[in-house]
Amino acid sequence: MTTHVLGDTGILTSRSLRHILRSPDTIITTAVTPIALMLLFVYVFGGAINTGSDESYINYMLPGILLITIASGIAYTAYRLFLDLQGGIFERFQSMPIARSSVLWAHVLTSLAANLVSVGIVIGVALIMGFRTGASVAAWLAVAGILILFTLALTWVAVIAGLSAKTVDGASAFSYPLIFLPFISSAFAPTDSMPGPVAWFAENQPVTSIVNTIRALFAQQPVGSDVWIALAWLLGILVVAYAFAIAIYRRKIS
Amino acid sequence: MRERAENGEPDMTTNQALEPAIRVQGIEKSFKDLHVLRGVDFDVRTGSIFALLGSNGAGKTTLVRILSTLLKADAGTATVHGFDVAAKPGDVRESISLTGQFAAVDEVLTGRENLVLVAKLRHLKNPRAIADDLLARFSLTEAGNRKASTYSGGMRRRLDIAMSLIGNPPIIFLDEPTTGLDPQARIEVWQTVKKLAGQGTTVLLTTQYLDEAEQLADRIAILHKGTIIQNGTLAELKRLLPPAKVEYVEKQPSLEDVFLALVGDTDETDTADDDRSYGTVPARKEPR
Numbered sequence: 291m292t293t294h295v296l297g298d299t300g301i302l303t304s305r306s307l308r309h310i311l312r313s314p315d316t317i318i319t320t321a322v323t324p325i326a327l328m329l330l331f332v333y334v335f336g337g338a339i340n341t342g343s344d345e346s347y348i349n350y351m352l353p354g355i356l357l358i359t360i361a362s363g364i365a366y367t368a369y370r371l372f373l374d375l376q377g378g379i380f381e382r383f384q385s386m387p388i389a390r391s392s393v394l395w396a397h398v399l400t401s402l403a404a405n406l407v408s409v410g411i412v413i414g415v416a417l418i419m420g421f422r423t424g425a426s427v428a429a430w431l432a433v434a435g436i437l438i439l440f441t442l443a444l445t446w447v448a449v450i451a452g453l454s455a456k457t458v459d460g461a462s463a464f465s466y467p468l469i470f471l472p473f474i475s476s477a478f479a480p481t482d483s484m485p486g487p488v489a490w491f492a493e494n495q496p497v498t499s500i501v502n503t504i505r506a507l508f509a510q511q512p513v514g515s516d517v518w519i520a521l522a523w524l525l526g527i528l529v530v531a532y533a534f535a536i537a538i539y540r541r542k543i544s
Numbered sequence: 545m546r547e548r549a550e551n552g553e554p555d556m557t558t559n560q561a562l563e564p565a566i567r568v569q570g571i572e573k574s575f576k577d578l579h580v581l582r583g584v585d586f587d588v589r590t591g592s593i594f595a596l597l598g599s600n601g602a603g604k605t606t607l608v609r610i611l612s613t614l615l616k617a618d619a620g621t622a623t624v625h626g627f628d629v630a631a632k633p634g635d636v637r638e639s640i641s642l643t644g645q646f647a648a649v650d651e652v653l654t655g656r657e658n659l660v661l662v663a664k665l666r667h668l669k670n671p672r673a674i675a676d677d678l679l680a681r682f683s684l685t686e687a688g689n690r691k692a693s694t695y696s697g698g699m700r701r702r703l704d705i706a707m708s709l710i711g712n713p714p715i716i717f718l719d720e721p722t723t724g725l726d727p728q729a730r731i732e733v734w735q736t737v738k739k740l741a742g743q744g745t746t747v748l749l750t751t752q753y754l755d756e757a758e759q760l761a762d763r764i765a766i767l768h769k770g771t772i773i774q775n776g777t778l779a780e781l782k783r784l785l786p787p788a789k790v791e792y793v794e795k796q797p798s799l800e801d802v803f804l805a806l807v808g809d810t811d812e813t814d815t816a817d818d819d820r821s822y823g824t825v826p827a828r829k830e831p832r
Contacts (some may be wrong), residue, residue, distance in 0.1 A: 294667065301664045309652045312691075378648035382707070385612045385642040387634060388665050543614070 295389040302383075302396030306370060310404050320363040320408040324355045325415050331478060332419060339479050345509060348421045352413075353504035354477020357497060358469055359412050360405050360441050364448040365465035367401035371452030372461035384543055394449060394539060401445040402438065409437060423508040433507050436500060439524045444468065446531035453538045477501045496523035563626055565590040565715050565746035566611065570620035573606055580606045582770035583620065588748055588763075590714075593741045595761035596750040597803065602767045604750035605645060608719045611748070612642040625715055641708035645719045647700045648707075651693035655684050655703050658692055659710065666711040678706040682736070698729025705736055716740065718749040722756060734759055754800045764799075768807050 310316060328348070331339075336347035343350065374380045374393075383393050413421070425433070447464070455461035474488065475481070475497035481489045492498055499519040506513045564587035573581040580603040588594040598604050609615040611624055613633040622629045625639035649658050656675045663671035679688045682702045687695065692703060701721065708716055718737065722730040737760055741747050751757055757764045758778055765775040774781060778799060785797045785805060 297667070298665060301661065305650065305653070305661055308657070312652050377651070378644045378646040379650055381614055381644050382642065382648040382662075383665070384614055385637060385640065386662070386665055387637040 295392060295395075298388045298392035299395045299399070302392050303399045306396055306400040307403060309370065310400065316366045317363075317404055317408050317411070320359060320366065320404070321411040321415075323362055324359040324412050327358065328352075328355050328412070328416060328419065335478075340483070342480050346420060346422070348416060348419055349423065349508065350505065351478050352416050352421055353501045353508070354472040354475065354497070355412060355416070356409055356437060356504070357440065357472050357477070357500065359408050360437065360444060361465055361468040361471070363405040363408050364401060364441070364444045364468075365462040366404065367397055367445055368448040368452035368455065368461040368464065369458065370400070371397050371449060372455050372458060375453070390543060394535070397449065397452075398442070398445050401448065402441050405441045405445075406438075424510055425508050426510070429507040429510065433504050436504060436520065436524070439521075439528065440500060443524050443528040443531060446528060446535050449535040450531060450538060453535065453542060471495065472497050472501070475501055496520070496527070499523060563590075564588055565592075565625060566594075566748060567623045568607075568611070568620070569622070571607065571610060571617045571622055572619040573603075573610065573615070573617050580770055581610075581617075584767070584770070584772055586765050586772055586775055588746060590746055591741065591744045592762040593737065593747045593749065593760050595757035595764045596748065596767055597752070597754065597757045597764055598750070598767035599752060599807075603770050604752075604767055605719055607767070608642070608717050608748070608750060612640055612717055613637055614642075639713055640715045640717060641711075641713040642717045643704055643708045643719065643721060645723065647697075647704040649692045649695075649700055649703050652691065654689050654691055655679060655695070655699075656688040658703060658707055662707045662710045668711055674710060678709065682706045696729070697725050698732060701725060701729060701733060702736070705733065709740070713745075715746045715748070718747060720750055720752065722751070722753065730756075754798070754803055758799045766803060766806060774802075774806055 328351070331351055332348050336351070339347065341347065341350045371394075374397075380393065384390070447468075451464040452461050472478070475492050475495060477497060481492040481498065484492055499516045500523070502516040503513050503520045506516065566586075566588035568584055568586050571581055571584045572579075584603075584607060586594075596604050596607065606615065610617050611622055611629060613629055613636050616630060624636045627635040627639065629636050649655075650661065653661065656672075656679060659675035659678050660671045663674045668674060675688075676685075679685045682705070684699065684703060684706070687699060692700060695703065705718070705721070708718075721737070722733050725733065734756070737747055737749065741762075747760075749756075749760065761778070763775065763777055764781060765772045766781075767773075774784070781799060781802050782797060785802055
């Protein structure tokens with residue numbers, strides 16, 4: 291049975307990708323909020339924010355916007371998983387001779403694909419709005435790697451939410467704090483402009499190190515220790531969320 | 545059903561030699577304080593239709609979930625197609641198909657895509673040909689390219705059952721296959737089930753509709769408060785009550801009378817006759 295893991299995951303992934311293609315509004319909705327935020331910050335608040343650097347404000351805030359895009363996108367992953375559980379198709383899959391982990395992995399891979407498309411759309415709009423970077427191919431790949439890791443980590447958090455939610459609203463509500471987290475970080479304003487306790491929180495939460503790393507990569511500056519802190523956070527969240535999700539899944543299917 | 549009784553039992557000795565398709569022994573299951581199954585025993589003969597009859601909350605679905613490896617029993621053993629459900633769940637899954645209480649179709653996909661999906665997941669060759677064949681068999685060819693969300697309840701249930709047949713599993717579980725269907729759709733499902741059993745598939749179906757068990761089943765087991773309180777053919781069950789009571793008209797007790805007498809709830813027997821016509825059954829309250 292395990293020999294079918296890849297094949298079964300592929301079949302089920304193409305199924306849920308088809309769901310997204312049939313309702314592209316999920317990708318558009320995911321991209322619309324970050325784009326609106328980007329317009330708001332660049333053309334309304336941005337002029338009043340002193341970032342302490344020569345970079346244009348859109349260059350400064352794009353990393354944070356990309357994280358918000360992903361944080362809102364994974365809500366749909368929890369939502370789709372929840373609907374499968376509700377509708378009975380999940381039980382059908384579980385009673386069939388298919389690799390059991392495939393059902394979850396299909397949702398995870400779909401989440402990755404959908405979020406990368408949303409991120410691509412947001413970057414496209416940012417380019418139109420004046421975002422510029424001289425980043426090398428290697429730097430772009432590093433940014434992509436961090437965003438993929440971020441998506442995977444949050445996707446497994448979404449899997450926990452999707453598996454344990456009791457209502458549709460519950461399945462997606464968990465993402466609100468995640469969407470909010472970048473606002474209390476270095477994403478939109480330097481942390482040293484914030485009052486003590488807030489600044490302490492902002493400097494020590496995962497988003498700041500991730501934002502600083504991506505920003506440095508785009509600006510062709512050294513990433514410093516931020517990249518290691520960011521990677522530690524991302525891998526830590528990924529491992530913990532994965533372990534929790536699998537434990538819940540096991541309990542659910544046994 | 546009557547035809548089946550004749551061709552289905554060519555001679556008793558070979559049937560007894562055959563291992564039953566499903567064997568359930570002493571199955572118990574509790575959810576926290578709720579003791580849902582309290583030691584369930586029964587056998588289902590290969591190629592027969594076996595109806596598990598019971599009210600809402602009697603534990604029918606729990607039992608089906610245990611037999612289809614979705615749930616683990618607290619005690620007891622069950623074998624399906626010769627495989628122990630706890631020790632060999634993978635082999636059990638190869639031998640069965642489950643049609644759950646809620647039509648488990650993917651509403652975003654078309655009917656054809658649903659069938660192709662299941663055929664691929666069962667690792668069969670020519671999934672498209674299988675899908676076309678099943679669409680034709682279930683009169684869904686014209687609707688095949690429409691999203692399943694546009695289907696009527698009956699069509700959706702037909703698609704659901706069609707998905708279950710892919711790969712020709714020898715044993716099929718149907719959990720309340722006609723709940724929520726209109727009379728026409730119910731009859732369609734009944735015809736499908738009869739056809740299936742006619743081709744040698746073993747069918748275990750659960751139902752709360754007495755006429756459904758009466759129409760379809762070779763054997764009927766009544767699950768009440770977590771145990772099987774009666775198990776037999778329709779004729780055997782009917783014999784449990786005096787064969788006829790003389791009123792203004794002489795009438796045979798219906799299965800419903802037997803059921804209510806066994807379950808010990810008599811306040812609704814006066815509706816028994818009205819319920820015989822297909823369709824208008826669901827409004828009854830089930831005894832607890």
